[in-house]
Amino acid sequence: MSLPHAILTSLAERPGSGSELARRFDRSIGHFWQATHQQIYRELARLEASAWVEATAVEGAPGRKRRYRILPAGRQELERWTGAALAPPAIRDELMVRLRAAGEVDPGDLTHELDRLLNHHRAQLATYEAVRERDFPHPPASRTGLLQLLVLDEGIAFERQRIAFCEAALALLRNP
Amino acid sequence: MSLPHAILTSLAERPGSGSELARRFDRSIGHFWQATHQQIYRELARLEASAWVEATAVEGAPGRKRRYRILPAGRQELERWTGAALAPPAIRDELMVRLRAAGEVDPGDLTHELDRLLNHHRAQLATYEAVRERDFPHPPASRTGLLQLLVLDEGIAFERQRIAFCEAALALLRNP
DNA sequence: TCGCCTTATGCAACCACTTGCATATCCGAA
């Protein structure tokens, strides 16, 4: 389970409040490890109880805003986890199940759904490419930057592969 | 949630018992939607309660073996689901989080874990390629076969991408 | 025939995630 360490990583990159983290997840790390704001708040409470992060109330902000910062023990935990045993990814790909099902029964409106999915992946690809142009106009010099770019490029490769796959599936379903 | 429909699809392809389904998942559909035998048995009980599958006891077998078969109502449900709204995949990729973390702290033994992961993906690729040679020596003629091959080839493309990515990450972590 | 191994099925507890809703606080507009 990676959520606590995804949050620790995000806080190591930059301190922030729960809602800021939720927005950061939507734009950055969350592209690889999604989390709702409820998950993030609950996990922040646990991280604080473990003394891996500390929080200070932010005055003059709406709600009861608290700013979280990673503590040395949290950085140490993140380091331990980074080198710990890494399980192969648990694949849960509904699209593949659908297509296997479409081989057994009438696919119905599946082509319409594939079209919607294709649009989603094209939009996601455009997002990644915009981030790449904005954040990495030149090859980064630091190891941190190189690793961030590597991960971003994997996202781009994934979306491209997905787009090609949706197109192939649509071609197959449309031409009997 | 796709597990009930993954099971219905598998039973539509061929009837079988819970343990046979569990083995089939390990080799086939489970490459895209993993499930333990406990999940499968629980789900089979629900599918039976919904009258989407029926079971008959198998005599002369160890345990209390029961053979499941999809019913017309189950096939109808599978058809409904095939055309239903399809959500974009929920990505949860621990490897990407690790690499972002490795940009913030000392990566420790991460290269060793990446080596193990690389071996896993190479083995998985070899498995897929063996299945492809065995099951699809010639291009399939049926729509069912074409869809199965499409899904299999996506698995192959995924493993290749993953192998290239692990190699790139290793090169980056080893050459500072 | 007794005990053990294997196959097959299943229960129960736990944990993470999802969803819907509730509360707190600030700010600006009526």
Added chain:
DNA sequence: TTCGGATATGCAAGTGGTTGCATAAGGCGA
């Protein structure tokens, strides 16, 4: 000045997935 909207945090119930263990039945060797 108070009321509604936006921001921020949080609770609680329901669901799916994981893990450890339990039970049932056939087969086989001592």
